[in-house]
C-alpha cells in the first residue's frame with residue numbers, strides 16, 4: 480500500500496517539499512525509477528541548446544507583446560501570484576516580474592531552469608518540475624501555459640491530469656491562460672519538408688500527421704556531429720479542449736486567436752488562446 484501523500488495549502492520551495500516526510504522514501508524510489516526510464520522526446524529536445532537556436536524568433540519581444548495584451552485584459556491585482564507552467568528560459572515570467580508581479584516559473588528542462596534562475600529575485604523564482612505532478616495548492620491567482628507547452632503526452636488521461644494539477648494550483652477565483660496552436664490552420668498549411676539555416680546550422684525539418692499528432696523530425700549536423708530530434712504534439716481541436724477542460728473542472732470564459740487577442744477564426748488564426756476559470760464541481 481502506498482503511503483499517503485500530504486500536501487499543504489501553502490507553497491513549498493522545491494518539489495521535494497510538497498511531499499510529507501513519511502513518503503520521502505517512496506518519492507526517492509520513484510525518482511530513481513524515472514532516472515532509468517527511457518527519456519521522452521520532450522525531455523531531450525527542450526533541454527538541448529539547439530531548441531533555443533531553432534526557435535530563436537520566439538523571443539522576449541514576442542513574449543512582452545503578448546503579456547502586455549494579456550495584462551490589459553486580465554488586469555491582475557498588484558499582489559497577484561502568477562504561475563508560468565512550462566516557462567522554458569522564463570521570457571514570460573521575467574517580463575511579468577518586471578511589471579511587479581510575484582511570479583513562479585516551473586519547467587521540466589534542467590538547463591532552461593538553470594538559465595532562468597540567473598534572473599531570480601524576491602518575487603521571481605524558478606523550479607524544475609513536471610507539470611503532470613502536483614505543485615502548490617490554492618495558491619495562484621493566474622496560471623499561464625504559453626506557446627504550445629501542452630499536448631506532449633501519450634494519453635488524454637495524462638493531459639487531463641495535468642489540467643487538474645493546474646486547477647489545484649489556482650485559488651478559487653483563479654484563471655488559467657492556455658495558449659496553443661490553431662490546428663485547422665496548421666493542418667491546412669503544413670509544409671512537409673523544409674530547411675532552415677540559423678546560426679550557420681542547416682536544420683532539416685519534416686512534418687507528418689501520425690495518430691492525430693503533428694510529428695516534426697529535426698536533423699542537422701553541428702561540429703562534425705549528427706543530431707536528430709523529434710517533436711510530437713497532439714493536434715487538439717477546439718472540441719478536444721472543451722472536453723478536457725470539462726473533465727478537469729475548468730470552464731472556458733473567453734478565447735482568442737492571436738497574441739494581440741483578436742477573436743479566434745478557425746481558418747485564419749495562428750493561435751488558440753483560452754481563458755478558463757475553475758468550474759463549480
Ligand SMILES: C[S@@+](CC[C@H](N)C(=O)[O-])C[C@H]1O[C@@H](n2cnc3c(N)ncnc32)[C@H](O)[C@@H]1O
Pocket residue numbers: 521525526537564565566567568569570585586587588591608609610611624625626627628631
Ligand atoms: C515550446 S516550449 C515553451 C517554453 C516557454 N513557455 C516559452 O514560451 O518560451 C515548451 C516547454 O515545455 C516544457 N515541458 C515539456 N514537458 C513538460 C512537463 N512535463 N512539465 C513541465 N514542463 C514541460 C519544455 O521543457 C519547454 O521548456
